[in-house]
Structure formats: C-alpha cells, structure tokens
Amino acid sequence: MRNHNRSKAGFTLVELLVVISILSLLMAILMPILARAREAGRSMVCSSNIRGISLAGQIYVLENDGKFPPFRMNTRSATDPTVYVNKYGRERPRWPWFFDYGIGPVIDPKPYITNPGDTFGDSDTLIMTNDFFMCPSFDHPGFDKRDIRNGSYGYNYQYLGNSRIKDGRYKNFPVYQVRIERPSETVIVADSRGILGERIHGYTLDPPRLARSVGAEFFARYTKPTYQEQHSPADARHSGRANVAFADGHTEKISLVELGYVLEPDGWVIADHPGGSNRLWSGNGRNEP
Secondary structure, three states, rough: OOOOHHHHHOOOOOHHHHHHHHHHHHHHHHHHHHHHHHHHHHHHHHHHHHHHHHHOOOHHHHHOOOOOOOOOEEOOOOOOOOEEEEOOEEEOHHHHHHHOOOOOOOOHHHHHHOOOOOOOOOOOOOOOHHHHHHOOOOOOOOOOEEEEEOOOOOOOOOOOOOEEOOEEEEEEEEEEEEOOOHHHHHHEEEOOOOOOOOEEEOEOOOOOOOOOOHHOOOOOOOOOOOOHHHOOOOOEEOOEEEEEEOOOOOEEEEOOOOOEEEEOOOOEEEOOOOOOOOOOOOOOOOOOO
C-alpha cells in the first residue's frame, strides 16, 4: 500500500495563490512607505544642501563689507562696461559662484583654466559639478538640474542682489546686511522651478509679487511679454513643500501658500497676484511689493 506522506507533498494551487495574494498585499502596503522614506531622505539631503549654501552666503557677506552677492555680475560696475571676471576666471558669473565659501565652486574650473589669467564663458560653464547645488528630488521633464541657469535652487535676487542695470545704475545692488531687519524671515535660497515654457532661469527665484519698491520692473525672464511667462517661483517638490533657507542660516520646509504665493485650483502659481505677499522676501517682514 502506497504511503501518502503529506510532509513531502508540494504546495497546492490554492496555497500558492494565497501566498501570492499575501505577498502582493504586503508589497502594496510597503511600496508607498518605502517611497515616502526615500523622498524623506532626498528632502533631508536637499535641506542640508541649501543650509550649506545659505551659510556660504553669510560668510560671503562677512568677507565683503556686509553686502549680499549679486544674482549675476556682468560688468565691473554699473558704469564700467568691462566684463567682470571672478577669481576662478569665470566671465559674468551667476550667484552660485559667489556662494563658494566652505562648499567650493559650483563648477570645477580646473578643466577650463590651463594658464593663469584665462577666462571662460557660458559655453564652457553651464554644467554644475558641485552636488551642493543639486536637489536629488529635482525632476522636471526637459530641465537639466546640472545646468547652472536651471538648477535646483534659486536666489532671492530681487530683494538681495538685483544687479541688472538701468540708466547707469544697478536695480538693487549692493544690498547691505544692515538693511535686512528680519533675517530669520527673509528668504535667501530655496527650491526653484524655473520658467516652465523656457526650461531655464531656475537660478533666479522670483517672489510672489514684483518687487517694485526696490526697482524691479519684470520677473526672471524679462524678454517675455507677460508676468506669468516671466515668473520663476519656488518649487514645492517635497511632498507639497519647498525647502527654504533664510538669511539667518536656518532652513524650513514651507508650502507655496505660506511663502506668499497665490495658486490656481490646479496648484499653478499666479504671478504678481494682488493677494500675494512678499512678507518673507522683502527683508523687513512687510508685504512691500
């Protein structure tokens, strides 16, 4: 008589289906948890990045007579048309080049400088190499987070260093630290989105409303005809919030509404909406567009 030993038998089809169902359920439960954990880790890296950038900016201020850096320095002065070249040989440097204290230059200049005194321009230095300036969560189709014009982070240039020139004068540069009445409530650097249609200008971070009180006449992409097309707002890419560094060095995770922006129902930022507030941008805690 055949001995039917149950312990040596394989799984039945029903048992296999039960196991597969249990595993599928566990995966369905664990995947969102793992995704949130991964994003939390990325957000922490991003927060650390902008804290380092902010502290570098504070050191710059201390080392440069108490003034904040320009968002871009094209000429030696507002009246001298000679091209400005920084200590690394970079012509017309954007703001990340000035935030190099303790974290290094935004782009490694060695491959482009072979002899002392050499200079290089945009065609040579668009791709950032310093990970401090790149948010691991930055992922917008068509944007290159290593492109210094796009990038992950933008600078509150309208209030802290608008070095555009009109009639032989800078719009709002230099801005001295003593003018910032409430540094703990003044954005210096934050997650930036850039111009969606153009996929550039993430390095210029625009406030909710145009900073007319300090001479601003347009937003980041001044060649576009409407404020909406020009606007480069903060980017709430960390679970609906943006990492923001303030002028006193601390960082916070803040929603776009808390930053003063007015949103469409679909979450689109409305540029220069009269209900927007520049309170966290102006330096004095007041909504002074």
